[in-house]
Amino acid sequence: MNEREFRLHLEIETTVLEVWISQGWVVPEVTDQGRNFREADIARGQLILDLGNAMGVNEPGVDLVMDLVDQLHSLRATLRDLTDAVRRQPSDVQQLILSELTRVDVLRPR
């Protein structure tokens, strides 16, 4: 959707959107016809509004949260790829990895 539709959907002013974009909280696609927003950008916008309105988080706080949320999702995606890759291995390889993850170091008395 275009910029106007995006602002109408979230009921936000141009100045608010400019802050979001300059902070990198929302990164629209830039095309010849102007900015293009995806459904994911709407959902991000709602999260930003929830943070500011419902939770009373201020601008530096929103910046911090969005940064950590993005780190969290990248980490989740990476972890999902890794577990998917492990799941595609033969069962003996999976067993080896599992036993490595649940390894208990044996302590010996001196």
Next chain:
Amino acid sequence: MSRDPYEVLGVKRDAPQKDIQSAYRKLAKKLHPDLNPGDKQAEDKFKEVSAAYGIVGDEEKRVRFDRGEIDSSGAEQAPRNYYRDYAAKEGQRGPYQNTGGFADFGDADDMFSSFFSRRSRGQSQMQGQDRQYSMEVDFLDAINGAKKQISLPDGPALDVQIPPGTRDGQTLRLKGKGDPGFNGGPAGDALISVHVRPHRFYTRDGDDIRLELPISLTEAVLGGKIRVPTPSGAVTVTLQPNSNTGKVLRLKGKGAPVRGKDNGDAYVSLKIVLPDTPDPELTRFVSEWEAGKTQDPRKTMGG
């Protein structure tokens, strides 16, 4: 019937408006689905808390609720999508990737390090991700080069030029055929790892080709011109008389092509093959052949 909004927010019925707001904010921070991406129940809990605050968070509505004019189901929230649903679909791609939390996983020379370190948010233009593919090609196509049409799982058909001399496991890079870039950034590349199918009688040894060539007893004893197949076409080779099994002929330049260098060679290992069915004439000759009876081909093996 929904739960009592005061109970949901954990406040007394006569709590001041300010306390209701701070109770709600505290719960919202704890329960927001985007701040709990792995918690499936977070959405329902957050919905319930938001609905409760929708009534008693508004002074006017709170008065009407207390009077019994509206009930707690009056503030149903419109269904909405949370960012976590999209973030999960985007996976490793998209403009919001941020590996700041784990880009240090794996040492620099670790094969996993590039898997963990991807690019971060805030860049206005970004190149799309590279995509990994693999494909099988016939032995001769890999040696001689070929044009293959493949279709990417979620993309159009694509012409791939297999360069002559391609080795098993070699990676071909198709520029710009990976994921699209962001904000006009260039697309990533498609990286295709090539697996070469084994051939019926050729094997590859570096840039050289090896093959075992069956020859008849007559050809072995008398020698003469024979046709030898090579990946680039059959050639005529003159066989010396008395050419034994295991003798190796080198056909210069008949191996795999090498960019910027001379071609590899073909090594032809001879193998004498008797007639498929016993030949009475041959049997008679050999049974009367004295030198054949005294020959001991295993004398170097001891025992």
